[in-house]
Amino acid sequence: MKKRDFILIGAVLVLALLFWLVPRAAGIFAGEDASLVRITVGGEEYGTYSLSEDQTIEINDTNICEIKDGEVNMTQADCPDQLCIHQGPIHIQGETIVCLPNRVVVEITGNDKEEQLDGIVQ
Numbered sequence: 001m002k003k004r005d006f007i008l009i010g011a012v013l014v015l016a017l018l019f020w021l022v023p024r025a026a027g028i029f030a031g032e033d034a035s036l037v038r039i040t041v042g043g044e045e046y047g048t049y050s051l052s053e054d055q056t057i058e059i060n061d062t063n064i065c066e067i068k069d070g071e072v073n074m075t076q077a078d079c080p081d082q083l084c085i086h087q088g089p090i091h092i093q094g095e096t097i098v099c100l101p102n103r104v105v106v107e108i109t110g111n112d113k114e115e116q117l118d119g120i121v122q
Contacts, residue, residue, distance in 0.1 A: 035050060035051050035052065035110070036048055036049065036051065036109045036110070037049045037050075037051055037067060037072050037106060037107070037108060037109070038106075038107045038109050039057065039059060039065065039104065039106050039107075040104070040107070041059060041060055041102075041103055041104050041105075042103045043103075046059060046060075046104075048109075050067075051067060051070050051071075051072070051091070051108070052070065053067065054067055054069070059102075059104055060102070060104075062077065062078050062079075062099075062104070063076065063077045063078075063084070063099055063102055063104050064076040064077075065097075065106055070091055071089035071091040072089060072090050072091070072097065072106055072108065073088065073089040073090075073097075074087065074097050074099065074106065077099050077102065077104075078102070079099055079100075079101035079102055080101065081101070083099075083100075084097050084098060084099035084104070090106070090108055091108065092108060093109065093110050094107075094108065095107075095108050096108070
């Protein structure tokens, strides 16, 4: 490998890091009001919970989700791979925890204002 190859690889890695960091930093610094947790099971809404209230949520005897200190974490699941547990806590609007075998999705959403459409296509 030549010097230019290393420069190209470094530039690609820096760009990838920027594309990963900028949306996260924008959400934190813009003060997006991520105050709700929406849980869906099999595509249907299971419940919506406040991030400000510490609680433990049992989801259909398959998963246990914990809201603590403004973060959500999947603490127990009966799925074989346990990837949803190892994902770690989430707290930024748009982040999700997904348990595919149990079809459970935990998503951070904005405040409880009704979402408005920005356009309708027919």
